[in-house]
Amino acid sequence: MVQPSISLMEIIFYLKRQKSPTKSKLNFSLRIVLLVSVFISFGVFSQSASAQDIPPWIKNNASWWAEDKINDDEFVNGIQYLIQKEILRIPQTQISKTQESEDIPPWIKNNASWWAEDKINDDEFVNGIQYLISQHIVSVDNPNQEAKESTIQKIGTFDISKAGPVEGDKDAVFTIIMFSDYQCEKCALWFQHEKSLLTKELIDSGKAKFYHFDFPFLGEDSFLAAESSHCANDQGRYSDYQKILYEKQSGINNGWASHDSLVGYATDIGLDIKQFDNCLLWDKHKLQIQHNREVGSFHGVVSTPIFFIINSDDATKKIIGPQPPMIFQKVIKEMELN
Amino acid sequence: MNIRYIFLAIFIFVSFCLPLIVVTEFLFLEPYVFFYIPIYQLADFLSIVIISALTGLVLSMSVYRIRFLQASTKKLRSGLLGSILGVGAGACCGGIGVALISVFGTIGIAATAFLTNLEIPLRLLSIGILVFTYLMIVKDLNRECKLNFDVKEK
Numbered sequence: 001m002v003q004p005s006i007s008l009m010e011i012i013f014y015l016k017r018q019k020s021p022t023k024s025k026l027n028f029s030l031r032i033v034l035l036v037s038v039f040i041s042f043g044v045f046s047q048s049a050s051a052q053d054i055p056p057w058i059k060n061n062a063s064w065w066a067e068d069k070i071n072d073d074e075f076v077n078g079i080q081y082l083i084q085k086e087i088l089r090i091p092q093t094q095i096s097k098t099q100e101s102e103d104i105p106p107w108i109k110n111n112a113s114w115w116a117e118d119k120i121n122d123d124e125f126v127n128g129i130q131y132l133i134s135q136h137i138v139s140v141d142n143p144n145q146e147a148k149e150s151t152i153q154k155i156g157t158f159d160i161s162k163a164g165p166v167e168g169d170k171d172a173v174f175t176i177i178m179f180s181d182y183q184c185e186k187c188a189l190w191f192q193h194e195k196s197l198l199t200k201e202l203i204d205s206g207k208a209k210f211y212h213f214d215f216p217f218l219g220e221d222s223f224l225a226a227e228s229s230h231c232a233n234d235q236g237r238y239s240d241y242q243k244i245l246y247e248k249q250s251g252i253n254n255g256w257a258s259h260d261s262l263v264g265y266a267t268d269i270g271l272d273i274k275q276f277d278n279c280l281l282w283d284k285h286k287l288q289i290q291h292n293r294e295v296g297s298f299h300g301v302v303s304t305p306i307f308f309i310i311n312s313d314d315a316t317k318k319i320i321g322p323q324p325p326m327i328f329q330k331v332i333k334e335m336e337l338n
Numbered sequence: 339m340n341i342r343y344i345f346l347a348i349f350i351f352v353s354f355c356l357p358l359i360v361v362t363e364f365l366f367l368e369p370y371v372f373f374y375i376p377i378y379q380l381a382d383f384l385s386i387v388i389i390s391a392l393t394g395l396v397l398s399m400s401v402y403r404i405r406f407l408q409a410s411t412k413k414l415r416s417g418l419l420g421s422i423l424g425v426g427a428g429a430c431c432g433g434i435g436v437a438l439i440s441v442f443g444t445i446g447i448a449a450t451a452f453l454t455n456l457e458i459p460l461r462l463l464s465i466g467i468l469v470f471t472y473l474m475i476v477k478d479l480n481r482e483c484k485l486n487f488d489v490k491e492k
Contacts, residue, residue, distance in 0.1 A: 185454065186363055193378055217439060219447045252451035321363040324374055331369055 058082065062125070063116030066109045075112075077282045079129055155211075156310035159295055162288040164212040164229065165238050167203055174208035174332055177308040179215040179296045182225035183257060187305045188249035190322035191242075198325040207332065208309075212242065214289045215296040215304055221257035224280070226289045228262040231279035232271060240269050311335045343398045351394030354421065358386050385461045392468035393421040399475045407482050416474075420467030423460050 058078050065075035108128060115125035153161040155175045160166075163177070176198075180187040202208040214229070216222030225245055232241030244265045250256045259280060266276045279285070299308065300318075307319040309331050315338070317331045359365045359373075364383055366372045375383045396417035404414065439446040453460065 189376075189378060193376060218450065251455040253447070254451070254455050317369055320368045321366050323366055323372065324376070327366075327370065327372060 059116045062112035066113035066116060074278060077278055077284075080284075081282050082126075082129075156308075156314040156316050158211075158299070158308065158310070159291075160211050162291045162295075164214075164242070165233060166209050166211060167199070167239070168209035169206045170209060172203075172206055172209040173312050174202070174335070175308075175310045176202070176208050176210045176328065177213060177310070178210070179213045179301045179304055179306045179308075181214075181216050181218050181222045181304045182229070182245045182249060183216075183218040183222045183252045184304045185249065185251075186322045188246040190305055191246040194322065194324055198328055201325055201329060202332065208328075213292045213296060215293055215301055215306075216289065217293075217304070219253045221253045223286075223289060224259060224262060225257040226292075227283065227285045228266070228276075228280055230285035230288060231276050232266065232269075234279060234284075235271050235275065237269060237271060241265065241271070244269060309335065340402070343402050346401065347394040347398035349394075350397050351390050354393050355387060355390035358390060359383070362386060385465070389421065389461065389464055389468065392465065392472060393417065396420070396468055396471050396475065399472070399479070403475065403479065403482070407479075416467060416471045420464045420471060423464035423467065 058081070061070065061075060061078040064070045065072070111120070111125060111128045114120045115122070152159050155177075158175075158177055160175075160177075180191075182188075199210070203210050214226035216226045229238060229242050229245060232238055245257070248256050248261070248265065255261060262280065263273060263277055267273055296306075303320070305322055307323075307328070309317045309319065309328065315335060317335060319327060319331065356365070360367065362382065364373065364375055364379070364386075366374065397414065400414035400417055439450060
């Protein structure tokens with residue numbers, strides 16, 4: 001077993017000697033290799049590798065990848081998870097923007113296989129992955145970094161950059177923001193019985209636009225349901241999927257929003273299940289939902305549903321509870337007069 | 339007829355019903371004080387009114403029995419149990435649920451889930467307990483207040 005104190009270059013040299021017959025397959029993988037950007041800017045390896053609490057399923061993932069049971073995309077999704085969780089820290093390395101990607105070296109698969117079999121330790125595996133990233137062989141989005149650097153889109157004091165897609169005219173004077181939990185019965189009832197009238201009266205008329213913010217506070221399934229809605233959004237079906245979620249709502253943590261049920265609803269509306277399932281499995285939108293919940297907490301949201309109406313001057317009115325559209329109209333009218 | 343106990347029953351009814359319709363979001367306080375019973379939640383609202391009315395009746399009658407007939411507090415406790423069940427049922431996303439979750443964390447979520455998922459059975463159970471307690475009190479009152487003219491004076 002290689003000792004943790006071994007240097008990175010020694011590992012690379014050692015690993016590079018390993019050959020694999022799967023090279024051609026890997027060439028392909030590189031073309032898909034992934035979303036640009038680890039905004040690695042200056043400097044040398046200033047951050048040391050850190051491997052802590054790597055979840056056991058990542059090892060399974062590595063093992064499956066080494067055995068070609070999963071493809072490169074799926075493996076890289078796992079790496080993205082490590083980066084999201086800051087288990088794998090991306091070293092800041094000087095990389096030219098014009099530098100072209102190389103192939104994933106075959107030794108990386110051996111590396112993954114050894115790691116899965118505990119022949120090398122976590123640190124060594126992480127170093128190998130860091131090497132891939134630093135050499136621009138694997139380029140992964142760093143969601144944390146992305147989150148920090150993405151433009152904050154604000155309406156009033158609300159950062160709407162991570163909200164669900166906007167409904168209605170983007171330039172509408174008024175903005176209605178709804179904080180909701182998919183497991184909340186009142187939210188579901190409001191959505192099923194009141195939302196259509198609100199859409200007709202205020203959104204379709206161009207008076208207001210509507211944003212849905214996740215505020216999952218009723219347990220794990222709430223969070224999972226929120227994540228699934230954004231996974232559906234990745235395939236352009238946010239509102240269809242959201243509609244199904246509210247229709248299927250039938251209690252709290254009683255299975256209607258379990259992983260299997262959510263995948264079932266996705267099947268019902270014809271989503272790409274593999275993509276959807278991977279999205280859920282890797283918690284792709286976890287940070288987004290956490291962000292939305294923080295936005296809610298910052299604005300004093302403690303129960304659901306809660307609505308905020310914001311005008312062009314950033315004046316904000318709060319509507320607590322599943323109130324009918326006439327209240328929204330009244331508030332907007334009042335705000336217009338002021 | 340003792341008017342004081344009628345007022346007590348009305349007072350208990352109002353003090354149960356008012357907070358309950360706020361918590362279950364039929365009476366809104368922000369941005370306007372607004373009372374709204376959607377047709378799809380009529381049964382929910384009626385169950386709250388029934389539970390509050392029965393609570394008012396049962397508790398005031400129990401107090402009367404305890405005060406004047408030195409009866410035990412057993413039926414008062416049954417009445418309270420029925421009322422509490424009714425109050426707790428459906429304690430989801432509004433006040434009670436949030437309070438439970440904030441104070442008790444995971445246990446609060448489990449309690450909220452239990453109370454919400456079993457909302458209808460719990461409300462029915464609550465009404466059942468209150469009706470049963472009411473009938474028992476009426477029966478007891480009839481028996482205890484009956485004048486027995488056959489008893490000979492010693």
